[in-house]
Amino acid sequence: MTGPLAGVHVSDLPVSAAVREHYRASGIEELYPPQAAAVEAGITEGENVVAAIPTASGKTLIAELAMLTADGPALYAVPLRALAREKYESFADLPGVSVGISTGDFDSPDEELGAEDVVVATAEKVDSAIRNGASWVEDLACVVVDEVHLLGRERRGPTLEVTLATLQRRAPGVQIVALSATVDNPEDVASWLDAELVESTWRPVSLRTGVYDGDDVTFDDGSTLDVDVSDADEGDTDGERDTEATAALVEGSIDSGGQCLAFVRSRREAESLAMRLAEDDLAPDGDAAADLAAEIRDVDGTSTGHRLAEAAESGVGFHHAGLVNEHRALVESAFRERNLGVICATPTLAAGVNVPARRVVVRDLERYTGEEMSKLPVLEVHQMCGRAGRPHLDPYGEAVLVGDERTAEDLWDRYVDAGPEAVESQLAAREALRTHVLSVVASGFADSTASVLDLLDATFFAHQSPDVDLSGLLDTVTGELSGMELLDVGEATAETTDADTAATGDGSDALAATSLGETVSRQYVRPETGARLIEGIRTIEGMADDDVTALTALGVVCATPDMRGTYLGNRERADVYRYASRHAAAFTTAPEEADDFEAWLCAVKLARLVFEWSEGASIEALVDRYRVGPGDVESHVERTVWLLGAGDALAATLDADVDVFDRVRRRLVDSADDTPGDGVDRQPR
Numbered sequence: 001m002t003g004p005l006a007g008v009h010v011s012d013l014p015v016s017a018a019v020r021e022h023y024r025a026s027g028i029e030e031l032y033p034p035q036a037a038a039v040e041a042g043i044t045e046g047e048n049v050v051a052a053i054p055t056a057s058g059k060t061l062i063a064e065l066a067m068l069t070a071d072g073p074a075l076y077a078v079p080l081r082a083l084a085r086e087k088y089e090s091f092a093d094l095p096g097v098s099v100g101i102s103t104g105d106f107d108s109p110d111e112e113l114g115a116e117d118v119v120v121a122t123a124e125k126v127d128s129a130i131r132n133g134a135s136w137v138e139d140l141a142c143v144v145v146d147e148v149h150l151l152g153r154e155r156r157g158p159t160l161e162v163t164l165a166t167l168q169r170r171a172p173g174v175q176i177v178a179l180s181a182t183v184d185n186p187e188d189v190a191s192w193l194d195a196e197l198v199e200s201t202w203r204p205v206s207l208r209t210g211v212y213d214g215d216d217v218t219f220d221d222g223s224t225l226d227v228d229v230s231d232a233d234e235g236d237t238d239g240e241r242d243t244e245a246t247a248a249l250v251e252g253s254i255d256s257g258g259q260c261l262a263f264v265r266s267r268r269e270a271e272s273l274a275m276r277l278a279e280d281d282l283a284p285d286g287d288a289a290a291d292l293a294a295e296i297r298d299v300d301g302t303s304t305g306h307r308l309a310e311a312a313e314s315g316v317g318f319h320h321a322g323l324v325n326e327h328r329a330l331v332e333s334a335f336r337e338r339n340l341g342v343i344c345a346t347p348t349l350a351a352g353v354n355v356p357a358r359r360v361v362v363r364d365l366e367r368y369t370g371e372e373m374s375k376l377p378v379l380e381v382h383q384m385c386g387r388a389g390r391p392h393l394d395p396y397g398e399a400v401l402v403g404d405e406r407t408a409e410d411l412w413d414r415y416v417d418a419g420p421e422a423v424e425s426q427l428a429a430r431e432a433l434r435t436h437v438l439s440v441v442a443s444g445f446a447d448s449t450a451s452v453l454d455l456l457d458a459t460f461f462a463h464q465s466p467d468v469d470l471s472g473l474l475d476t477v478t479g480e481l482s483g484m485e486l487l488d489v490g491e492a493t494a495e496t497t498d499a500d501t502a503a504t505g506d507g508s509d510a511l512a513a514t515s516l517g518e519t520v521s522r523q524y525v526r527p528e529t530g531a532r533l534i535e536g537i538r539t540i541e542g543m544a545d546d547d548v549t550a551l552t553a554l555g556v557v558c559a560t561p562d563m564r565g566t567y568l569g570n571r572e573r574a575d576v577y578r579y580a581s582r583h584a585a586a587f588t589t590a591p592e593e594a595d596d597f598e599a600w601l602c603a604v605k606l607a608r609l610v611f612e613w614s615e616g617a618s619i620e621a622l623v624d625r626y627r628v629g630p631g632d633v634e635s636h637v638e639r640t641v642w643l644l645g646a647g648d649a650l651a652a653t654l655d656a657d658v659d660v661f662d663r664v665r666r667r668l669v670d671s672a673d674d675t676p677g678d679g680v681d682r683q684p685r
């Protein structure tokens with residue numbers, strides 16, 4: 001991208017002198033070509049823009065230019081809480097700009113955010129604020145959506161598209177800026193949002209991607225790299241050979257002054273690769289590594305924590321969802337400060353916080369999905385590779401996919417030669433539609449099938465599939481919600497008949513959320529979760545008082561689909577079953593009544609785990625006993641607290657004399673306060 005777009009200087013930007021000075025102080029004089037293209041597309045003049053550009057090509061500045069020049073408050077929506085914090089800190093550095101971050105519970109509208117120039121929040125939080133009647137949303141002049149390609153994700157995607165469609169209605173004329181990874185169909189997203197498209201593959205640091213074929217690496221720029229795999233004996237398994245090649249690639253890069261990210265398929269693999277790499281000393285600075293190890297040990301005494309500290313002493317870190325938040329944050333910051341040479345990570349690291357490295361090695365290109373091994377999506381692999389090359393720090397970036405003589409060609413065709421997948425709406429999933437149809441009705445945004453259809457018509461789904469029978473889908477979903485007692489579906493009212501029949505030419509049913517439906521929507525739980533909680537509350541009402549214990553409430557919430565599942569080892573099964581039998585009187589569902597026995601056992605296991613945590617069991621003990629990660633205990637407790645709150649609110653709506661949800665919730669919150677270092681903040685992810 002050269003020519004007319006090149007040469008936009010910071011001094012040309014319509015922002016305050018202080019902001020210009022701030023940019024200069026951080027090394028920004030001239031805009032990168034994709035940034036200049038965004039200015040050309042009208043980013044500073046209120047135009048909608050979709051920017052589909054690579055990692056590190058300066059998306060943050062594009063977002064800032066839109067927000068700083070908007071005629072009113074701006075919202076920056078991120079997919080993950082960890083990213084909200086990162087962006088908040090970066091915007092808070094902008095002179096003369098007040099920034100808020102939405103970290104409250106899901107059942108509050110966060111009205112105080114109305115006073116800020118910029119609000120950073122997760123898309124889920126924005127959705128829940130809208131459901132709870134937040135008026136600040138209506139004053140927004142600009143909305144930036146980070147990682148908009150997540151529209152294609154199963155659960156997040158539908159929330160994102162319905163939230164965007166709703167926001168455009170609530171704040172008419174709002175400027176929408178969507179930032180995307182490189183995908184196959186950015187023009188679809190742009191035309192949906194009525195936006196100018198800025199598409200570019202330009203990167204500030206060059207990136208070469210290559211495949212290791214068991215012998216050497218061939219890169220897409222034609223160059224090759226010898227890999228000196230010392231320990232690959234004849235008898236090694238494929239897995240060991242891949243690991244040794246990965247180790248050689250990591251060490252080679254560190255020896256020449258770079259840092260590495262090594263991606264593997266699972267938590268266990270991340271830890272075991274880290275332990276293998278830690279056999280060699282890869283610490284850029286021995287003293288700093290020892291300090292880091294001590295800090296890691298201070299957080300907790302779990303076996304995971306011990307392993308992490310031991311690896312850190314050799315300059316090696318690992319990173320996955322089973323770590324407690326504090327450990328994850330320590331690994332990220334130590335890597336940024338160059339106190340770790342390498343992080344062994346699951347692919348989630350590539351979608352999360354910003355930790356670029358000189359070389360990225362992707363050892364595993366397949367992942368177990370619960371049933372079989374499946375190949376990683378191209379988009380995901382490109383996200384990992386895109387982390388290679390730190391602007392201002394590395395002369396170049398390199399990404400290597402580890403294969404062997406049999407797989408190398410396929411890896412090359414799939415991940416180097418071919419482009420990423422297209423973004424496809426997931427809103428057609430009935431579960432997603434149920435959630436969002438209930439929420440638009442419950443929040444007073446629609447009161448008839450015609451007005452819901454009108455909103456659905458503005459979604460990415462309708463844009464991509466104009467021929468789908470939305471009306472038929474809606475009828476199915478409203479029928480299901482009505483069966484769950486969450487929605488009243490009536491004949492057309494006089495008003496809707498007049499307005500909508502005239503407009504649409506056919507009849508339209510009036511829709512109204514029941515009081516239960518309103519509570520479900522406000523508590524931000526899925527309709528199916530609401531239905532399960534309601535069923536549980538009714539069963540509890542009929543139980544003898546003595547039988548209703550903490551386990552009763554925990555058993556109900558842990559069996560809802562909003563509670564993330566857990567793994568059940570073979571040996572655990574019998575033990576969990578015995579536990580359930582011993583406490584049978586406390587549980588609202590007997591094994592023979594369960595639709596899915598395995599899911600029922602998992603719910604019992606989770607209820608027991610959280611119960612023991614509330615009784616004072618240490619995370620160390622729970623991690624050993626239940627073979628979960630320390631971070632899992634943290635997130636299970638967090639989710640339970642949220643769902644107990646929803647259970648209590650539904651019990652109040654039902655006017656049921658059931659206070660056990662509230663009692664257990666309080667106990668968990670108190671235990672969290674009493675447990676130093678647990679860092680449980682009471683908000684679901």
Ligand code: ADP
Nearest residue numbers: 027028030031032055056057058059060061391
């Ligand atoms: P991403 O596109 O991954 O969000 P960032 O916005 O974080 O990328 O930018 C990556 C790095 O490039 C940051 O360190 C940022 O300060 C720097 N940067 C962004 N724009 C410019 C520019 N025009 N000139 C010099 N450095 C820039």
